[in-house]
Amino acid sequence: MDRLPSWIRQHVAALRALLVLTVVTGVVYPLVTTWVAQAVFNGKANGSLVERDGKTVGSAIIGQKFTDKDGNPLKKYFQSRPSAAGDGYDPLSSAASNLGPEDVLDVLPNPQGADAAAKEGKQSLLTQVCARSKAVGELEGVSGARPYCTADGVGAVLKVFPDRAVSVNQACPATPFVATYKGLKVECGKPGEDYAAGRTVPVRGGAGTPAVPADAVTASGSGLDPHISVAYADLQAPRVARERGLPIERVRSLIAANTTGRALGFMGDPVVNVLELNLALDRP
Structure with a gap:
C-alpha cells in the first residue's frame, strides 16, 4: 500500500470511510433504533393503530375525516379539525398551510x-x-x-x-x-x-x-392533530345526540371519558380524541 501513489491511497481511504459509515448509519443505526422502539414503545412505534372487530380503523395519534364519499360530514359522528397536510391528514405531507x-x-x-x-x-x-x-x-x-x-x-x-x-x-x-x-x-x-x-x-x-x-x-401545525377542543366537542354534541337518538347527557359523558387533561397538569388545554370518541359512540 505504501508503494501506491498518494492519490490512490487517498481514494482507498475515502472508500473505506464510505463503506464503514454506510454500514453504521445505514444498517446498524436503523436496526438498533427500530429494535429499541419496538421493545420500549411498541404501540406508538407501529403508529398507535386502533382496531375494531379485527380491522384497523385509524390511528390514535393521526386525525382523519368522518365524511361520505362526496366529502360531506357524517352527521352521526364528531368531526375532526381541518387539515392542511396533503388532501388531509397525510403523514407523508405533514405540514401547515x-x-x-x-x-x-x-x-x-x-x-x-x-x-x-x-x-x-x-x-x-x-x-x-x-x-x-x-x-x-x-x-x-x-x-x-x-x-x-x-x-x-x-x-x-x-x-x-x-x-x-x-x-x-x-x-x-x-x-x-x-x-x-x-x-x-x-x-x-x-x-x-x-x-x-x-x-x-x-x-x-x-x-x-x-x-x-x-x-x-x-388546521394544526402538523395537519395531523387527532384532537379537538372540549368547546368544539360540546358544540357538536347536540347534533350527534339527535342523529343517534341518544340523551345529550350520554354523549357528554362520552366526551368527558375521551378527554385528555393538560400536559403535565399545566401546559395546553384539555383535548378530545375524535376517533376514540366516535368508536365509543358506535359501541353497543
Whole structure:
C-alpha cells in the first residue's frame, strides 16, 4: 500500500470511510433504533393503530375525516379539525398551510385565465377560515359569523382607491358586504382585474365572539392533530345526540371519558380524541 501513489491511497481511504459509515448509519443505526422502539414503545412505534372487530380503523395519534364519499360530514359522528397536510391528514405531507394573518386577499376564479391556476383562483387563509366557520355554523345550527368575515363566507376585505372601493373577495355579481366606505361606493370584485395599487382594508364588522371555536376553522401545525377542543366537542354534541337518538347527557359523558387533561397538569388545554370518541359512540 505504501508503494501506491498518494492519490490512490487517498481514494482507498475515502472508500473505506464510505463503506464503514454506510454500514453504521445505514444498517446498524436503523436496526438498533427500530429494535429499541419496538421493545420500549411498541404501540406508538407501529403508529398507535386502533382496531375494531379485527380491522384497523385509524390511528390514535393521526386525525382523519368522518365524511361520505362526496366529502360531506357524517352527521352521526364528531368531526375532526381541518387539515392542511396533503388532501388531509397525510403523514407523508405533514405540514401547515404556511399562510399567516396577513393572507387576506383571494385570487378570484377567472374563466378567461391563461392557465388552470388562474381559472380556479385561490382562497386566502382568511376566506378559508370564514368559509369553514359558515359551514360549521350551518351544520351545528349556530351562527357561523366571525370578525373580518362576510355573511357569504369570505374575507371582508376592501381595496380602497381615491374614487372607489372594491370588496375584492366577493366576485361579481355578488352584492358587497357593505354599500359604502367613507363615502365611496363599494363594488364587487372583478376576476382578472389588478387591484394591487389599492389600499388593503380588512373590515372587522360586528360579529363579536364567534360561536364556532378556532380549532374548528384552523388546521394544526402538523395537519395531523387527532384532537379537538372540549368547546368544539360540546358544540357538536347536540347534533350527534339527535342523529343517534341518544340523551345529550350520554354523549357528554362520552366526551368527558375521551378527554385528555393538560400536559403535565399545566401546559395546553384539555383535548378530545375524535376517533376514540366516535368508536365509543358506535359501541353497543
